[in-house]
Amino acid sequence: MLSTNKQDLLNLPIKDFIISSEKVAHVQIGNSAEHALLVLTRTGYSSVPVLDVKYRLKGLLSIKMITESILGLERIEYDRLESIRVDDVMEHEVAYLQITDTFKRALDLVINHAFLCVIDEEGTFMGIMTRRVILKQLKRYIYQLET
Ligand code: 2BA
Numbered sequence: 001m002l003s004t005n006k007q008d009l010l011n012l013p014i015k016d017f018i019i020s021s022e023k024v025a026h027v028q029i030g031n032s033a034e035h036a037l038l039v040l041t042r043t044g045y046s047s048v049p050v051l052d053v054k055y056r057l058k059g060l061l062s063i064k065m066i067t068e069s070i071l072g073l074e075r076i077e078y079d080r081l082e083s084i085r086v087d088d089v090m091e092h093e094v095a096y097l098q099i100t101d102t103f104k105r106a107l108d109l110v111i112n113h114a115f116l117c118v119i120d121e122e123g124t125f126m127g128i129m130t131r132r133v134i135l136k137q138l139k140r141y142i143y144q145l146e147t
Contacts, residue, residue, distance in 0.1 A: 005141070009033055009103060009137065009138075010102060011103070012103040013100070013101075014097055014105075015071075015099055015100075015118075016129040017129055017133050018099075018128060019128050019129075020126070020127040021126055022122075023127070025048050025049050026039075026049045026051050026087050027039055027049075027051075028051055028052065029051070029052050030085060032084065032086070033069065033081045033084035033089060036066060040061070040062070041063070046062055046064075047114070048060070049061075049128065050086055050087070050090045054124070056119075056122075056124055057094070057095055057117050057119050058092070059090040059091050060117075061090045062091075065089045066072065066081075068089075069088070069089045070084070070086055072133050074097070095116060097109070098118070098119060098120070098121070099119065100121075101118075110134050113131075115131060
């Protein structure tokens with residue numbers, strides 16, 4: 001009984017748990033670091049997906065990546081923000097999920113990532129699956145075991 005439930009949880013399709021793309025803050029590869037810093041600061045997220053003009057996933061960008069790129073020897077060189085592009089400073093290798101993946105794969109990956117980008121078979125960005133959503137599902141499962 002217990003293992004059937006566990007298997008049920010692990011085999012759940014992730015598509016029911018994603019935050020859809022239109023609700024996810026993102027930046028585009030050609031954007032300036034200045035624009036990206038504005039998006040990150042205004043939304044309050046520490047890291048957001050980077051997409052191309054066709055909405056395909058290209059990487060991730062965090063405030064830390066931007067500030068490191070303008071660190072001078074004795075000061076932060078804010079005046080350089082305008083000339084730096086998102087693709088100069090973003091992380092290119094990102095962990096991601098396919099829309100057809102199961103909860104098990106998400107659980108394995110989310111240990112090292114606060115959120116996972118979800119793409120379709122053409123690489124188009126579909127949304128994200130956050131650690132918060134995964135923990136909520138795990139909590140529901142654990143509490144059910146106790147009753
Ligand atoms: P962080 O920005 O570092 O946020 C860590 C946690 O803080 C979030 O966990 C959430 O519980 C809370 N939080 C931060 N900003 C929030 C906000 N504006 N509104 C409500 N809660 C907020 P998770 O929800 O598990 O998200 C994990 C990571 O996923 C976030 O890390 C962020 O990098 C990304 N993320 C989540 N929702 C996003 C969205 N709509 N657009 C872009 N990125 C998002």
